[in-house]
Amino acid sequence: MSDLLERLRERGWRLTAQRRVVAEVLDGDHVHLTADEVHARAARRLPEISRATVYNTLGEMVSIGEVIEVATDGRAKRYDPNAHRAHQHLVCAGCGTIRDVHPTGDPLAALPDTERFGFAVSAVEVTYRGLCPDCRSAG
Amino acid sequence: MSDLLERLRERGWRLTAQRRVVAEVLDGDHVHLTADEVHARAARRLPEISRATVYNTLGEMVSIGEVIEVATDGRAKRYDPNAHRAHQHLVCAGCGTIRDVHPTGDPLAALPDTERFGFAVSAVEVTYRGLCPDCRSAG
DNA sequence: TCCTACAATGGACTGCGTCTAAGTCAAGAT
DNA sequence: ATCTTGACTTAGACGCAGTCCATTGTAGGA
CATH class of the missing domain: 1.10.10.10 (Winged helix-like DNA-binding domain superfamily/Winged helix DNA-binding domain)
Incomplete structure (x- = not known):
């Protein structure tokens, strides 16, 4: 179970x-x-x-x-399903596979108040894009 | 023109x-x-x-x-159309409007080599989510 | 066991985007 | 200025991802 x-x-x-x-x-x-x-x-x-x-x-x-x-x-x-642990995503531009990654620091802190325009900012998503090893060699 | x-x-x-x-x-x-x-x-x-x-x-x-x-x-x-200047996006969860924002620091640098899994990482997108002033007051 | 409210079904439907075949036209050649 | 040609545009059919709805089924309490 x-x-x-x-x-x-x-x-x-x-x-x-x-x-x-x-x-x-x-x-x-x-x-x-x-x-x-x-x-x-x-x-x-x-x-x-x-x-x-x-x-x-x-x-x-x-x-x-x-x-x-x-x-x-x-x-x-x-x-x-990995919702219990904060993480971001690394997406392959070739085949679309996704891996969980764990960047350093808190990305929310990088947005100063002057850049929030009165929004109540509650979440941040970071998506890294690139080519996975397979798609790199496949050209 | x-x-x-x-x-x-x-x-x-x-x-x-x-x-x-x-x-x-x-x-x-x-x-x-x-x-x-x-x-x-x-x-x-x-x-x-x-x-x-x-x-x-x-x-x-x-x-x-x-x-x-x-x-x-x-x-x-x-x-x-604002492709000439690096920026990220702030999206309202209520109405879907998007604002350009400029966080401090380089988000790519936050991903250590050990978290790249052999990918050739070429880009990063950061999306902040929250409620805009209008949607906040509208409840 | 029976009841009933909640859940599942499946097929129609919507929104967003792509494709195709045929017609049109910008811009270089004459 | 006119011709030519291949790139561009068009309308509408199509496809995929996801939602909705009326009907049928069922988990779990009485």
């Missing part, structure tokens, strides 16, 4: 087979999957699971902060 | 009425428009301009580095 499922149960979630499978897919693997990839893996265990349910479940997990949604350019969003 | 058009001409671009209008729309106003907003404004001057042309022209400007494409979550991409 995963920690993720424990935490969901504590929030009073009804524990359905679909939610269990989606949570297991996210929990098992620490790559960053798209919603369709999550659906495909979930369907291996529970063939009749629908896309809408996967979207709903992912959306709920995101809204309670168990999972982070990573929007990469024009492509599909990816879902990052 | 805008600087932008000058630079495009120097690259051997055929100067069509459509491209001129798209460049003028971007050049005139320094808010960050979506492709459809660019199309709407361009169509005020050149009613028969097509969406495809606006997308093509924007894409070409992005690929030669005259304009920056800003992907904001699930919504439409926005286009930022």
Whole structure:
């Protein structure tokens, strides 16, 4: 039983087979999957699971902060189950893979008050872009 | 005549009425428009301009580095003509407006070699998120 | 076991963007 | 000034990611 499922149960979630499978897919693997990839893996265990349910479940997990949604350019969003630890992302411009990285310092502190224009700034995302080793050698 | 058009001409671009209008729309106003907003404004001057042309022209400007494409979550991409000066973005979580901001320090330097995993890191985007003054008071 | 509110289904639908085939036109050649 | 040609534009079909909705199913309490 995963920690993720424990935490969901504590929030009073009804524990359905679909939610269990989606949570297991996210929990098992620490790559960053798209919603369709999550659906495909979930369907291996529970063939009749629908896309809408996967979207709903992912959306709920995101809204309670168990999972982070990573929007990469024009492509599909990816879902990052590593929400408990502050981190940023390194995206390959060639193939779209994402790695978690941990820069030094606090990026929020780099934005002076004079540059905040009255906004209540609550979060900062840093995305590093480049080519992964495979895409570098593939040219 | 805008600087932008000058630079495009120097690259051997055929100067069509459509491209001129798209460049003028971007050049005139320094808010960050979506492709459809660019199309709407361009169509005020050149009613028969097509969406495809606006997308093509924007894409070409992005690929030669005259304009920056800003992907904001699930919504439409926005286009930022302020490509000549390094800057980052401050996005309102309520209404989606974007402001250019200038944080202190070099965010690329914050990523140590041990966190680069063999990637050739070439760029970094920093997106600050929060609520703008209007959305704060609107609750 | 039965009830009921919550969850899942699947198919239609929307928004954003891309593609294609055919027509048009800017700009160099004559 | 006119011709020529290949780059550009057009309209609309298409595709993907994601949402919505009416219906059906079911977890978990009484």
